[in-house]
Amino acid sequence: MKFAVIVFPGSNCDRDMYHAVKDQLGEEADLVWYKEANLADYDAILLPGGFSYGDYLRSGAIAATSDIIAQISKAAKAGKPVLGVCNGFQILLEMGLLPGAMLPNEKLKFMCHYETLIVENSDTMFTRSYDHQEKIEIPIAHGDGKYFCDEQTLRELRDNNQIVFTYDQNPNGSVGNIAGIMNEKGNVLGMMPHPERAVEALLGHDDGRRLFESILTHWREQHAINA
Numbered sequence: 001m002k003f004a005v006i007v008f009p010g011s012n013c014d015r016d017m018y019h020a021v022k023d024q025l026g027e028e029a030d031l032v033w034y035k036e037a038n039l040a041d042y043d044a045i046l047l048p049g050g051f052s053y054g055d056y057l058r059s060g061a062i063a064a065t066s067d068i069i070a071q072i073s074k075a076a077k078a079g080k081p082v083l084g085v086c087n088g089f090q091i092l093l094e095m096g097l098l099p100g101a102m103l104p105n106e107k108l109k110f111m112c113h114y115e116t117l118i119v120e121n122s123d124t125m126f127t128r129s130y131d132h133q134e135k136i137e138i139p140i141a142h143g144d145g146k147y148f149c150d151e152q153t154l155r156e157l158r159d160n161n162q163i164v165f166t167y168d169q170n171p172n173g174s175v176g177n178i179a180g181i182m183n184e185k186g187n188v189l190g191m192m193p194h195p196e197r198a199v200e201a202l203l204g205h206d207d208g209r210r211l212f213e214s215i216l217t218h219w220r221e222q223h224a225i226n227a
């Protein structure tokens, strides 16, 4: 399987994401500079965290207007897995691939620590290796992590099982304790916590590893490849 890790000016979690899929999963991966126009060769698109364009205007807003966005939308439309973590999630919201918006944390402080997440939907290509309602430890690192959407959108997210992760103890004021959501089709996931920072015991926890393994298992099944 071949992963593209998209790098924008100001991305700073791109190497960790690359490490997760290249070194931990042992799959093919490239760091793809945002000027690159063609993502056709890749099986999955990973949007890493960071401060693209210095978070000017709004987190993710400027990256969401760059040329590569059309390619990312095309990959999403084709049903390829698209994962946005933290700033990547913010970019997916600004692109309109996921509903809602990200606001500054309730306490107006940057927060960087482990949080307990609840796997609300384990029947997705990103979470199939977890149990339903399993509690996992994944770190957060954000200033703008308060997920917001209107009541109707929240209802739709709930009705369609699009809420994939919630916080056990809401750290930032997110609506419905939301930590991660997916699109209706189920191939685009945005999440504020960083699974790529928890892929091996050396990093404190390895609960994030199964998210990447889930994507790989799904892809192998789709392509009838036996591991």
Ligand SMILES: NC(=O)CC[C@H](N)C(=O)O
Pocket: 013, 048, 049, 050, 051, 052, 055, 059, 085, 086, 087, 088, 141, 142, 143, 144, 145
């Ligand atoms: N780690 C990150 O991706 C940071 C995201 C974002 N720029 C924020 O602080 O809200």
